[in-house]
Each structure stands twice: as C-alpha cells, then as structure tokens.
Amino acid sequence: MSCRRSEALASSLVTEINLAMAKLVDIWDSIGIMEDQRVERMQTVKKHIDGLLHSMIMEEEALRHRIKTDIFTSQKQLDTLCLELALEPYKLEEGLTVLQLEKNLRCHVESLQKEKDDRMRELNDLSKRDEKLCVTLCATPYYIPTGSVPxxxxxxxxxxxxxxxxxxxxxxxxxxxxxxxxxxxxxxxxxxxxxxxxxxxxxxxxxxxxxxxxxxxxxxxxxxxxxxxxxxxxxxxxxxxxxxxxxxxxxxxxxxxxxxxxxxxxxxxxxxxxxxxxxxxxxxxxxxxxQLEVVIDKVRQELVVLWDKCMFGPEQREPFDIHFCDETTEELLAVHDEELLRMKAVYETAQPILEDLEKWKRNWAFFQEFERKAADPARFSNRGGSLLRESKDRAKVQKLLPKLEEELRGQVEDWENNKSTPFLVYGQRVMDFISGQWEEHRQQKDKEKNERMTKKAETSQFKTPTKRPLGMMCAASTPTPKKVKKTPSQLAPRSATASAGSSTSSTSSSSTFLCVPGRPPLSTKRNKTAESSAGPRTPLQEFNSDKKPVPMSYTDFTSELSRKASFDAFLNSTVRDML
Known part of the structure; x- marks a missing residue:
C-alpha cells in the first residue's frame, strides 16, 4: 500500500511539472518571448529543479549515512555496556530495515545506559557512606575497582x-x-x-x-x-x-x-x-x-589477744619480749604498732585454719567431757532421757572429729606449700599438736585405769572376811544342782608363782566363804589381780619407759578401742557403748 502511494506521488509530481511547464509556455506565448529566450528560461527552470532535487538527494544521502553511523555507534555502545554490566552480548534481529535496526539499538542502549547510571549513582552513595564509616571506625573500605561498573x-x-x-x-x-x-x-x-x-x-x-x-x-x-x-x-x-x-x-x-x-x-x-x-x-x-605509757600498755594487751587467737607458743612470743620494757618512747610505740599490724595480717591470713582448729578444740572438749561422763556410774539414772541424748551427741562428735582432722590436714598442707614454712600452733605443727592431744588423752585413760586396778587390788587384798550365819554355812555344805559359771581366773592360764599364791589364798579362805551360794571365792579376785599385775605391761608403763609415745589420731585411737576384750587390749566406756 505504501509503495503504491509513493508511486502515485511520483506520477503526480511528473504531471504537475508538465502542467507547470505548459503554463510557462502559454505565458511566454502570450508575452511573445522568442525561442532563444524560452530556451534560456527553460534552462533556468531546469536548473532550479535539478538543484532542488540534488539538494534533496544529498540530504537524504546524509540521513542514510547518519543512520548507518548511528547503528554502528549504537552497536559499539551496546557491546561496551554489555561488557561493563556483565551482560550477554545483544543479538540483532533479522529482516529489519535500517531505521528499525537503528531504533532498536538506540532504545536498548538507552536502557543499558540507564542501568549503568543507576548502578554508578548507588555505588557513589554507598561508597561515600562506607568511606565515612571506615574513617570513623578505622576500618577497611569495601573494594570495588575504580572506573568499573559494579x-x-x-x-x-x-x-x-x-x-x-x-x-x-x-x-x-x-x-x-x-x-x-x-x-x-x-x-x-x-x-x-x-x-x-x-x-x-x-x-x-x-x-x-x-x-x-x-x-x-x-x-x-x-x-x-x-x-x-x-x-x-x-x-x-x-x-x-x-x-x-x-x-x-x-x-x-x-x-x-x-x-x-x-x-x-x-x-x-x-x-x-x-x-x-x-x-x-x-x-x-x-x-x-x-599518753604514751597508757597507749603502749593497751597495744600490748591487743598483742596478747592476737597471740592467743593465733595460738602462738612461748617460743613464738619470745622474740618480742625484749620490747616489753619500762621505757616509753615513740620508737617503742612504732615497734608495737608494727608488730600489731603484722599479727593482724598473720591472723587474717591464717583465720580459716584457726577457726577450724577452734572448732576441733571445742569438739575435742566435748569428746573428753563425754569420756569423763562415761566413767561416772550416776549417768545410768537416765532422768529425762539424758543418757540417750548423751549417746547421740557422743556419736556425732566421734564422727565429726576425724572429718575435721582431715580438713585441717588438707588446709595446712596447702598453706605450707604456698608459704614454704610450717604452720605452728603452740610451738608445734598442727597435726603434731592433735596427735599429742590424743596421746595425752590415751595416757590419762591408762593412768586412770591403772589407778582403778591398783585400788581394786588393794581393796581385795586387805578386806576382812565377815562372819556368816550358821545356816548359810550349813546350806553351803550341800551340793547345789545349778551350774557354777567359771571365773576368768579359772579359765585363763596362770604362771607357777601366781598359781601357788592363789592356791594358798583359796585354801585359807575356802573354809569361810565356800558356802556362799552364787558368789565366786575371794581367791578368784586375788588371782585376777595377780594375773593383771603379772601380765602384759599397761600403756602407762609403756609411756614411763624409754620409748617415746607414738603420735596418734582419732582413727588410731578408735581402732585400738574397737578390738575385742582381751588381756592385751583395754576397753573404756566408749567401746562398751559401741559394742
């Protein structure tokens, strides 16, 4: 359709030119212009028409050249933009005219250029913010190569x-x-x-x-x-x-x-x-x-209190005794203040151990008190359940003492390892002090037992026999069907001297006391006393010998007490309660 319109326009253009020339000829005829002048005028018309057509042709040729140049430029820009934007190369469509190709390329270039401008503008804004933050934080900016499109x-x-x-x-x-x-x-x-x-x-x-x-x-x-x-x-x-x-x-x-x-x-x-x-x-x-004199006296009193709290022995207090003089000077007060500060520091450092040791001493005093009560026969009156309470308290103390001793042992070892010096109480090491207390207690128990045995032997030896009624003696002459339990003296082996002595005692007293039913002869008690005196040495005798006492702990003490009764081991009230 478009081709027909252009052809029709071209035909109408030729027709109009012919009509225009015919009108010019008629005008020239009416004017009377000669042939030479007509030719000249026609040449002028032709020149004008040729110039116009040539001008138009040149303009159209320039347009065609410009379009081709734009296509080439757009193609290059498009390739560059695709490369910068990391896109796939643009593929040209087939069958397009020059104008369509130019338009498509131009539109695509404009679209990619807009994308590039948006990216660069966003990059610029983000780079400024990043640079400012990196300067403030002294951080490394995010790296994007300069001049490249991100x-x-x-x-x-x-x-x-x-x-x-x-x-x-x-x-x-x-x-x-x-x-x-x-x-x-x-x-x-x-x-x-x-x-x-x-x-x-x-x-x-x-x-x-x-x-x-x-x-x-x-x-x-x-x-x-x-x-x-x-x-x-x-x-x-x-x-x-x-x-x-x-x-x-x-x-x-x-x-x-x-x-x-x-x-x-x-x-x-x-x-x-x-x-x-x-x-x-x-x-x-x-x-x-x-008032130096009064002040120094008070400082000394504070020192004595701290020494007592730290359980210092005479050897530990002796170095400072030279400062307990009558002279009162500022230098003496300074020395006392320095010693007071030192003792406060010592007490503060050793306070946990000292507190645990005080706790052990309190329980040790309870333990000794329970041991004293155990030897008192009046405790069996049991008024108000006191015996049961005493038994429970004694069991608690007996359980607590070894635990406290082990804790003290660990604390003292740590302290001595850190300080590289022994921890002394009353001039001796803690565990030696505790062992000494147990040893002293054991010796006291042995001494009391030996005194009781000695007193019992003396009472049995010098006791005057009382006269029995005649009926009792006659009744005793008849044999009794009951079994008579043998005494320990009859069961245990005796030495020759003890046997002779006991035989004589039994013979001399049998005529008087043999008739008493249910009571062992006096010779039995004497034999028992003799055996005890001639038997193994008592702990007190061991202590009085040249051998030094072996340090004991609560475990050693209870293991000794827990043995069964024999002539080589001694029991006290604690073991009787445990059995």
Whole structure:
C-alpha cells in the first residue's frame, strides 16, 4: 500500500511539472518571448529543479549515512555496556530495515545506559557512606575497582558491608558512651581532676572528639581500670585511716565530743573524705603522744589477744619480749604498732585454719567431757532421757572429729606449700599438736585405769572376811544342782608363782566363804589381780619407759578401742557403748 502511494506521488509530481511547464509556455506565448529566450528560461527552470532535487538527494544521502553511523555507534555502545554490566552480548534481529535496526539499538542502549547510571549513582552513595564509616571506625573500605561498573551482587555486598559498619558503629558508640560515663562518674566520685589529654578528652562533652577505633576503646578501658584501681586504693587508704582512727579512739578512750567525727556523714568525694580522716588521725596521734605509757600498755594487751587467737607458743612470743620494757618512747610505740599490724595480717591470713582448729578444740572438749561422763556410774539414772541424748551427741562428735582432722590436714598442707614454712600452733605443727592431744588423752585413760586396778587390788587384798550365819554355812555344805559359771581366773592360764599364791589364798579362805551360794571365792579376785599385775605391761608403763609415745589420731585411737576384750587390749566406756 505504501509503495503504491509513493508511486502515485511520483506520477503526480511528473504531471504537475508538465502542467507547470505548459503554463510557462502559454505565458511566454502570450508575452511573445522568442525561442532563444524560452530556451534560456527553460534552462533556468531546469536548473532550479535539478538543484532542488540534488539538494534533496544529498540530504537524504546524509540521513542514510547518519543512520548507518548511528547503528554502528549504537552497536559499539551496546557491546561496551554489555561488557561493563556483565551482560550477554545483544543479538540483532533479522529482516529489519535500517531505521528499525537503528531504533532498536538506540532504545536498548538507552536502557543499558540507564542501568549503568543507576548502578554508578548507588555505588557513589554507598561508597561515600562506607568511606565515612571506615574513617570513623578505622576500618577497611569495601573494594570495588575504580572506573568499573559494579554488578548487582557487588552492590548488594557493599550494602551489607555498610549495614554491618552501621551496627558496629552503634555498638561502639554505646561502648564509648558507657566508658566515658563511667570514667566521668569515677572522677566525680574520687574528686579527681583530669591530668592527661586522654582524661580530658574522655570527659569532653563533644562526642565526635574520639574516633570509634579499637585502640581508643582499649585506651578508655585501660583508663577506666586505672581509675577503678585508684578508687580501690583510695577506699583502702580511707578504710585504713578510719581503722587507725578507730583504734586510736578506742585506745585513748576519747570523750564523746571526739567521737562526733566518726558519726559525721561522708564527704562528697573520696579525696575530701580521706583528707577529713587524715586530719582526725593526726589529731588522735597528737593525743596519743601525750599518753604514751597508757597507749603502749593497751597495744600490748591487743598483742596478747592476737597471740592467743593465733595460738602462738612461748617460743613464738619470745622474740618480742625484749620490747616489753619500762621505757616509753615513740620508737617503742612504732615497734608495737608494727608488730600489731603484722599479727593482724598473720591472723587474717591464717583465720580459716584457726577457726577450724577452734572448732576441733571445742569438739575435742566435748569428746573428753563425754569420756569423763562415761566413767561416772550416776549417768545410768537416765532422768529425762539424758543418757540417750548423751549417746547421740557422743556419736556425732566421734564422727565429726576425724572429718575435721582431715580438713585441717588438707588446709595446712596447702598453706605450707604456698608459704614454704610450717604452720605452728603452740610451738608445734598442727597435726603434731592433735596427735599429742590424743596421746595425752590415751595416757590419762591408762593412768586412770591403772589407778582403778591398783585400788581394786588393794581393796581385795586387805578386806576382812565377815562372819556368816550358821545356816548359810550349813546350806553351803550341800551340793547345789545349778551350774557354777567359771571365773576368768579359772579359765585363763596362770604362771607357777601366781598359781601357788592363789592356791594358798583359796585354801585359807575356802573354809569361810565356800558356802556362799552364787558368789565366786575371794581367791578368784586375788588371782585376777595377780594375773593383771603379772601380765602384759599397761600403756602407762609403756609411756614411763624409754620409748617415746607414738603420735596418734582419732582413727588410731578408735581402732585400738574397737578390738575385742582381751588381756592385751583395754576397753573404756566408749567401746562398751559401741559394742
């Protein structure tokens, strides 16, 4: 259809030219223009028409050339954009005219150029934010080659990097704010004036004065820890001054007006409070100098109390005895104060062991008291269930003592390993002291037992026989059908001397006491006493010999007591209760 219209337009153009020339000829005829002039005029018309057509042809040729150039340029731009944007090369469609090809290429180039511009604009914005955050945080910027067009994945990674830096910045700002606030509070609490540039910058109201770097955070943390240590030092100094003032106040028995200073409220800062307590101490020390003799005497009393608490023996107290002189000087007071501080430090260091040792001593006293009660026959009256309570308490103490001894052993070993020196109580090591207590207890038990045996033997030997009624003697002459239980003296083997002595005693007394029913002869008791005196040596005799006593513990003591009755082992009330 379009071809027909163009052909029709071309035909109409020729027709119009012919009509125009015919009109020109008619005009020339009517005017009377000669042939030569007509030819000249027709040549002019032809020249105009040829020039116009040539001009139009040139313009169209230029248009065609320009379109081809645009196609070539667009093709190159398109290839470049596809390469920069990391896209697949653009494939041209077949069967397109030059104008269609130029239009398609131009539109595609415009689309890719817009994509490139959007990416570069986003890259520019993200790069600025990333650069600013990296400067603030002293971090490494996200690397994208200069002049290159970033891909969508690179822009996404850059966006995530910026968001991560933002979160890091928020966290560091929070840390910085907390550190600076803590530093400011500590300085205000201590009354500390900033000295270094870091201290001045840390309390500066300008929040942007610090770069949020790890080094700056470390510097602020270090400053905070130093200020905390200084605060602890000031608190310790204040406590020492307060303790010193309290000690002096108690020593001097100051009147009530002097004690008003102790009830005053603390000052606004630690430095001011320290200055106040230092003034109080200086005032009390001046008062102390005025009554040296009384003060030194009180310090000595405190020393004796601490020595008792630390369980010092005479050998440990002796080195300081030379300072217990009548001369009262400031130097002597200083020596006493130094010794008092040393003893306080010793007591504070050894307090856990000393407390456990005091606990052991209390339970040891309970144990000895139970042993004493066990030998008292009156305890069987059992009024109000006292015997049952005593048995339960004794079992508890017997269970607790070895446990305390093991705990003490471990504590003392740790202390001695750390201090590389023995832990002494009353001049001897702890376990030696405990073993000595057990050994002393064992010797006391053996001594009491030997005394009872000696007393019993004397009573049996010198007892005067009483006269029995005649009926009892006659009744005893008839044999009784009951079995008579043999006495230990009849069962146990006896030596020749003991047998002879007991035979004589039995013969002399059988005529008098043999008739008594249900009672063993007196010779039995005498034989038993003789056997005991001629038998194995008692623990007391062992102790009185040249052999040194072997240290004992609660376990050794109970293992000895837990043996069954024999002539080689002795029982006490504790074993009887256990059996």
């Amino acid at each position: 891909s969508r994945s690179q822009l996404q990674e850059l966006q995530e990097h910026v968001e991560k830096l933002n979160k890091e910045k928020e966290g560091r700002v929070k840390v910085f704010s907390g550190l600076r606030e803590d530093i400011k509070c500590l300085m205000d609490e201590m009354g500390h004036e900033p000295e270094s540039s870091l201290e001045k910058d840390s309390i500066c109201p300008d929040a942007d004065i610090f770069l949020l770097t790890h080094d700056n955070i470390k510097a602020l943390k270090l400053l905070l820890s130093q200020l905390e240590m200084k605060k602890e030092s000031l608190i310790s100094a204040k406590d020492k001054l307060k303790e010193r003032a309290t000690s002096l106040w108690n020593r001097l028995s100051c009147p009530e007006p002097e004690g008003e200073a102790f009830r005053e409220a603390a000052m606004s800062t630690l430095s001011d409070d320290i200055r106040r307590w230092r003034g109080i101490v200086e005032h009390l020390e001046e008062m102390q100098m005025a």
